[in-house]
Structure formats: structure tokens, C-alpha cells
Amino acid sequence: MPTVALWLITISSDQPINEMATRLSAEGLTIQEVLEEIGCITGSADDATAERLRKVKGVVDIAPDMQIDMGPPGADETW
Numbered sequence: 837m838p839t840v841a842l843w844l845i846t847i848s849s850d851q852p853i854n855e856m857a858t859r860l861s862a863e864g865l866t867i868q869e870v871l872e873e874i875g876c877i878t879g880s881a882d883d884a885t886a887e888r889l890r891k892v893k894g895v896v897d898i899a900p901d902m903q904i905d906m907g908p909p910g911a912d913e914t915w
Contacts, residue, residue, distance in 0.1 A: 838882035842868070842901035843889075845877045851894035853877065863889055 843865070847856045857870050857877055864885040868878040878901055881889065890898055907913055 838884060840880050840882050841886070842878065842880050843886055844899050844901040845879070845889065845895060846897040846899075847875045847877060848894045848896050849875055856892075856894050859892055859894075860889055863892060865889060 845860065845865075847853050853870055853872050853875060857867055860877060860879065861867050865877075865879040865881045868880065870877050886898055889895060
């Protein structure tokens with residue numbers, strides 16, 4: 837069974853982001869968030885679906901969505 841991962845998808849500024857979310861969903865992405873202000877969509881999909889999404893017109897980049905821990909204020913380590 838394919839492993840499902842979280843992805844961060846950057847959308848071209850000349851594409852309506854909500855239409856892109858609909859297209860990506862139709863291609864198999866389970867939408868988590870549409871971040872209109874920064875032109876990104878987050879969602880989950882397996883690796884094969886992510887590769888297919890790279891070919892959708894208007895997709896600039898697809899990268900794994902990683903958790904970042906900034907730590908408490910004043911901490912020496914940030915990750």
C-alpha cells in the first residue's frame with residue numbers, strides 16, 4: 837500500500853488558487869489548507885500522485901511539508 841505524505845504545493849501567481857485546489861483535488865490530492873496569501877496549497881497524497889501533480893499547469897513546485905519546531909523564546913536550538 838502506498839505511503840501517504842503531506843505536501844506543500846506552490847501555485848503560479850497567474851492561476852486562480854481556488855480553481856487550482858479543485859484541479860489538484862480531482863487529481864487525487866486531499867486538500868488540507870488553501871493559503872491564498874502566499875500562493876500555496878497543503879494536502880496529502882502518495883508519491884505517485886505527487887509526481888502526477890507536478891505536471892498540472894500552474895504548479896510551480898511540490899515539496900514535502902515538514903514540521904518545524906522553533907523552540908521556546910531564548911532557546912539556543914531552533915530545530
